[in-house]
Amino acid sequence: MRLYLIAALLVIAHLPLVQADFEDGMAAYEKSNYTVAYKEFLQAAKEGNVHAQGKLAGLYLFGVGVEKNYIEAYAWFDLAVRQGDKSAEKFRDAISDQLSNAQLRQASVLAEDYYDKYLAPFEQ
């Protein structure tokens, strides 16, 4: 019981920070400061922010603020999908069709690893 309380307090204490990272990312993005946007979205995405995950995936997809990388894009869209983002689903699936068999496997493994690391701990 005490553990749950501590966990709940940690989550509550954590929320404004996650939100701040995402909003900092959006502010930078809107000023076309894409390198900063990438860093902020990456931080918020790792903290489980679904919007940041979708934005981050988009940056990887189009090579904005970071080198284009379909495998990273697939993995981050997949995390957003697992949190209920329907538009991320369409992007992820479209990427699947573009990847070779080996790349799709690599992307699926990366998505699982990210899920284990960044989402699963919050889903207990």
Place this chain on the structure above:
Amino acid sequence: MNTSVTNKLPIAVLISGSGSNLQAIIDAAQNDLPVEIRAVISNKADAYGLLLAQQAGIQTHVVNHQGRADRASYDRELIRLIEASGARLVVLAGFMRILGDGFVQHYEGRLLNIHPSLLPRYRGLDTHARALAAGDREHGATVHFVTTELDAGPIITQAKVPVEAGDTVESLAARVLAQEHLIYPEAIRWYANGRLKLANNLALLDGQPVKL
């Protein structure tokens, strides 16, 4: 144990979810499919398929990947359980975890999967929505040998269904699933009867490459 049991192929089934294909295999095995399901293994403790297995008196195991140092140790634990069960064929039935190269190579030619699309179309996830979005008139399911390439191993058999006007993901999925429940036990029967083999990256049925 009576002697007929010893003529049956021992198999292990890996699941993550509801286990409807598992149930189809259990039903077929209780009828005339010559297999004995020695173990059902899930990566999720709450997979409904575990209950189906327990109701059928089948040994179940949960192998959770969380807290494991790496994928190789996860794969080794799966292999240990499968070997201990005596299974000679491993059947993936909605197992939603990518298996490592080591696992796949260990079971080369003895590892089957079913995928809800007409491969090579729609590798990966969300196959029904993608078939609908593309306006396909035909959709289906594929049984294949698993190789280290995701959803791309040699094809054993396919079932085709029409896509009908007004289909939703759910209605199309249900139509495909009904076919899965027929073709998967059939492919397992071919294997159990010694008719199905993997050779030179081809699925051979009675010594001939399968024709779709």
